[in-house]
Amino acid sequence: MQRLGSMIHQLARYRSQWEGLMRAAATNEAPLEPLKTALQRLVETENFGVNPGNLRMFTYAPPELASSPGLVVVLHGCTQNAAGYDLGSGWSVLAERYGFVVLFPEQRETNNPKRCFNWFQTGDTERDRGEVASIREMVEIAIRKHGIDRDRVFVTGLSAGGAMTAAMLATYPEVFAGGAIIAGLPYRCATSVSEAFECMFQGQTRPAGEWGDLVRQASRHRGPWPKVSVWHGSADATVKPINAGEIIKQWTDVHGLSTSASRSETVDGYPRRVWVNDAGEDVIEEYIISGMAHGTPLATGNDENHYGVAGPFLIEVGISSSYHIAKFWGLTGSIVSQHKPSLRAESLADGQARTRQEDRRGRGKDVPSPIPNVGGVIVRALKAAGLMR
Structure with a gap:
């Protein structure tokens, strides 16, 4: 009982820290609600196929695609949705300018009350199971529908989406040519709620070989391996x-490289x-962004390589991670649209409310997930923290 009490106390402390950070970000960052968005740009595909993770699928395919177009899978963070x-x-603005397709899986509140992808649940991060299997199915649908070059499929995500990006790269390395993990965590850093909190707030240190083995054990693939871009704020x-x-x-271990970089630049x-x-x-x-808190690095405005709009967990720091990631993957070689597309007007607040309403209506069948039998008080605490379905 003493051990159980200690566990409850620790989880309550982590939960308080987590919720405090969520509130602070919403208060301190410029709100997105007054801004205009292109919610109409994203098209939902319902009943897209095998969906064991019970996720939603949104895509944007620009009017004009490059020859051998690429596909970028974009995974949002906690409290966010695809359109936001x-x-x-x-x-999607980058996609229109350079002629590739973007795919936005979206979490349901019925899966996770904070709309986090469940990167710490083994049932959602093992090949052909749960959320990773749903995302893999979406990728296949998008490839076939839009004539995607299978050698140009990529995945990126923020925070929980970044951790799920690591899971996609590990479980389906033959599918992705590259990935970008923003404010994320290593694959299999956590396989339980308590480990998830520890990885987030403390970090977990392992030898490179142990980390690499976790990726190699996730599939039968033995190379070549995806390119990986890592972004993090030093003040996260x-x-x-x-x-x-x-x-x-x-x-680096998976690629058979030294942990020492080949070169450094600014x-x-x-x-x-x-x-x-x-x-x-x-x-x-x-990229380690000095002084930046938890979020995606942005360079906003109308300059050539500036994209996005600042808001909670979307931070103006003078460098566009989205643009530089696309460049690293080789997606910015030729411009398809000579002008940056303009976004059609609809407030993000309206779009988020609409998404939540649709989520409550439960498009498709909401599949309940089993709750571990560890006592009602622990279960309620973990649900409230957004770390259990």
Whole structure:
């Protein structure tokens, strides 16, 4: 009983810290509600196929695609939705300018009350199971519908979406040519709620070989491996920056590289480290954004390489992570649209309310997830923290 009491106390402390950070971000960042968005740009595909994770599927395909178009899967963070994260990150605007397709899986509140992807649940992060299987199914649908080049499929995400990006790269490495993990965590850093909190707020240190083994054990794939871009704020109090270093250890080991970078440089005022393979290809990059809290780095405005709109967890720091990630993947080689597309007007607040209303109506069948039998008080605490369905 003493151990149970200690566990409850620790989880309550983590929950309080988590909710405080969520409130602070919503208060301190410029609100997105007054801004205009292109919610109409995203098209939902209902009943898209096998969906064990009970997720929603949204896509944007620009009017004109590049030859051999690419596909970028974009995973939002906790408390966000597909349309809001698209507006903030600028991915559909990038897609229209460079002629690729974007796919936005969206979490349901019935799966996670904070709309976090369940990156810490083994049933959602093992190949052909749960949420990763649903996202893989969406990718296949998008590839077939839009004539996507299978060698140009990528995935990125923020926070819980970043951790789920790591899961997609580990469980389906043959599907993705590259991934970008923003304020995320290494694959299999956590396989329980308590471990999830510990990884976020403290970090977990392991030898590179152990991290790499977790990826190698996730599938039968033995290479080639996806390129990986890692972004993290040095002042992130929600997901500690130590996680960026552990992600680097995991993927340098998978690629058979030293943890020491091949070269270092400065991009838009921030340090960039690069790892190069034996073929001379840049296969891993890392940006640590000095002074930035938890969120996606943005450079907003009308300049050539500026994309997105600042808001909660979408932070103006003078560098567009979305643009530089797309460039790292080779998606910015040729411009399809000579002018940056304008977004049609609808408030994000209206769109988020509409999404929540549709979520409560439960498009498709909401599949309940089993709750561990660890006592009602623990279950209620974890649900309230958004870390259990």
